Amino acid sequence: MLAWIAGLILLLVKLAVILLVVLLVAAYLVWAERKLLGRLQVRLGPNRAGKFGLLQPIADMIKLLAKEDLVPEAADRIIFLLAPAVVTTTALLMFAVVPFGPDIMLFGRQIPLIISDINVALLLVFAFSSLGVYGVALGGWASNSKFALMGGIRGAAQMISYELPLGLSLVPVVMLARSFSLVDIVNAQTGYPFILIQPLAFAIFVISAMAESKRIPFDLPEAENELGAGFHTEYSGMRFGLFFLGEYVHMQVLGALIAVFFLGGWRGPWLPGPVWLFIKIIVVALIMIWIRGTLPRLRYDQLMAICWKVLVPAALLNIIITGFIILI
């Protein structure tokens, strides 16, 4: 009984720490993105709220919370109110299976630095990633506005299409690690990270992961200059904030997944595991911001052509080659 309670408390503490860190990092990723984008465009970026604009995320949050929570008259009310939560929750839940470091000993107990090490963790990640589509598609549909609907349809089409190369690119990783568990995948990279032997899978995964997160070269669902704000056109206040938060949490999840699958997870010399994972997540996020500052948005036919004519065949080819080499 005592052990059970201790386990529960431990789980709650881990959940609280991860939630706090993820939300705080999400807030400051927004700041970093605005600052870095500004510098990439030879501007200053936010610099009014606090030193270097460091209080900007807090000011933004106060603003979003203080805004009116508007629901359009013609909207499908319940779905409209639920959709933003779906986006943020699915992004947050993916962190449940990401290992943050090696097991540590505390008060004579062995504590794994992961919320739940389940044996089909990779499938769980894909399941949540697919569920995230509902937030976008239903949010766009429930708004009952043409721009939001267009954004929602684009989002659904894009995210379902890119799910395929996303999954296929990880099949060689699973073949090499012989497990769906993220802990085993990290442990399989003890000698060298998988990016060295699977560069093609890495490239396919990064491209489709960026399409999954609807960031700039693939931001068709919210294409500002065509669709207003796409699927979240009709949202205001903290409900828009949840979509926004979801995007930045998703960025961190992608950083974590890229780190776990290809960059050796929390493994690295000198520094402790969680620090290495954090550094890897931040580096991936900064590169995504750099990509956002450089590339223009793809056309819709180009988006689909890249997915079905380039990424899917390349991923399939990669599976065959990897399987062939493993057999030999």
Next chain:
Amino acid sequence: MPSEKQNKARPAENPGSVIAASLKALGSGFATTAKHLLRKPITEQYPEEKRRLPERSRARIVLTRDPDGQERCVACYLCSAACPVSCISMQSVERQDGRRQAAWFRINFSRCIYCGLCEEACPTSAIQLTPDFENCRQDVLAMVFEKNDLLVNHGGKDDSYCFYRHAGIVTDGAGKGEHRNEHAPVDVKSNLP
């Protein structure tokens, strides 16, 4: 036909060179943004840093004075007539010494569009636009400027010009034929045929 030729040349290119070219293009794009990251931002932080605007930029309107310190405005109503939004109004009056001037002169800046047509219309360089654009008021009635608010103690852009020294208008200062570059009046009876 050049366009047909181009279309035919496209598929003939080998995919390797196409991929190489697109990778090169991608690389140059990322290099450009990386270079910009290291550049100093060109932002001017407005309330702290104020740029010196060009002399002829158009903002708050003033009424200037001639070199003697007298009002230049002769209340001819040309600015008021030229104004496309009718924001200028005045009442002319003749002084004891023969000069004309405005009894009152009013510009409604809440209506003014700062087009500068009044300045172009002015025959005496009296009404002029200045670069001072920070001319907002909380109260809309405070945007109505009277003559005292408009008058300044300098000649503005055309500092040495004085209308009454050139125009042949008889005032207490100068009679007929006494103005600059003015000939003595012709005795009309002397040039009869």
